[in-house]
Amino acid sequence: MIIRRRSLFAGAFALASLGGFAPSHAQDVYPSRQITLILPAAAGGPTDTVSRLIAESMSRTLGQTVIVENMGGAGGTVGMARLAKSAPDGYTIGVWHIAQATAPAMYDSLKYDVLKDFDAIGRITDVPMTLTSKAALDIKTLPDLLAWIKAKKDEVTYGHAGVGTASHLCMLMLQKELGVTLKGVGYRGTGPAMNDLLGGQFDLMCDQTTNTTNQIKEGKIKGYAVTVTQRLAVLPDLPTLDQSGLKGFDVSAWHAVWAPKGLPKDVSDKLVAALKASLKDPKVIERFAALGTAPVPDEQATPAALMMKLQQEVPKWAETIKAFGIKGN
Incomplete structure (x- = not known):
């Protein structure tokens, strides 16, 4: 009888222990809490509109709220510096546009490297x-x-x-x-x-x-x-x-989702999937169309395609900015 009681006690302890670990494990599954999306611009502008549409749609896919935090100043470099220093855990991401490519030429004391300090998630739209x-x-x-x-x-x-x-x-x-x-x-x-x-x-x-x-x-x-x-x-x-009369004039504001460098692959994959889903969201497509733009093709909403775009744009705009002698310092 004593042996049986001890066995039952041991079994109950084992189950309790397993039960105790289960919630902890579940909480580690990304995402388990709210996600902050840093927007390096003031509220009410065009990139704010794009960011909020994408955040709302990604929230539904990820099952957690994606909150837009406006952080304007210094041509977007204040917000992007904050993003670069954030933990690479997927709970802080950002949306920024073509200014990500111009920052190296504009600012001599830039506090981050646009090519090395961020993980690319994917492009959103190229806004005319x-x-x-x-x-x-x-x-x-x-x-x-x-x-x-x-x-x-x-x-x-x-x-x-x-x-x-x-x-x-x-x-x-x-x-x-x-x-x-x-x-x-x-x-x-x-x-x-x-x-x-x-x-x-x-x-x-x-x-x-x-x-x-x-x-x-x-x-x-x-x-x-x-x-x-x-x-x-x-x-x-x-x-x-x-x-x-201005032959070859072609300027658009490409927008993209970024994260701090070092994002775990499973987290990156979930963010990429959520972004791709948002670009197929009928509400996003309809709203973009009313504003004169459209989501990028699926193959452009990837980390590799975004990094290739950035690598092309940085030297292109550096030449133009140098010609004007413009600095944001």
Whole structure:
């Protein structure tokens, strides 16, 4: 009888021990808690829109909430520095655009290496841009606008989301093509810049369709051209700069998901799968289309494809930035 009681006690202890370990093991399965998505730009801008759409969709796939944390400043380098220093456990990721490729040329004392300090997850979308003006600008056509810019030169003002951001790069390219130097006004993100464009505080802005499409349609700002080589179905009346005398002009803001270097493969695989699922999400596709963009093809939403893109873009933009002598320091 004693032996039996001891056996039962030992069996009960073993089961209790196993039961005690089970919840701990389950908690280690990624993801077991909320994920923070760092966005190195102010709320209300185009990349904010893209980030929130992707975060919401990825949340459903991962089964955990993905919270967007805006952290603008210094052309996005403040937020990306924070991401680079975060633990590589999948609970802190980030979304950033073309400015990831321009940062090395823009900042002499960059606190991270864009090619070595991040794990790529995949591209999201390549957002076209539009050349716009304040509503009060009394110019109706693109040829007239370009002639006005050439005549007025540094009397013309333009707003941008910060040195080295997509909106800034677009205007640099336009100035290069026209052979002029305009007066730039920098902001901590495109959201605040758009507010001042709506208020007529400066003349021009080159910004992503995710931020300008509705404003143009509602007549709150004027749209003159798109910066890619094909017209956009969502803004069919706008010509391309390429077909309007600026041959070869082609600028878009590619967006991507990043993580700190050293992500475990199983965690990376889950994030890549969640990203791919979000790019097939009907809600995301519909919303992107309404804003003049679309998800990248499936083969571009991979770590390898994103790293290849970054490796191509870094030297390309370094040349342009060097030509203008622009620094964000």
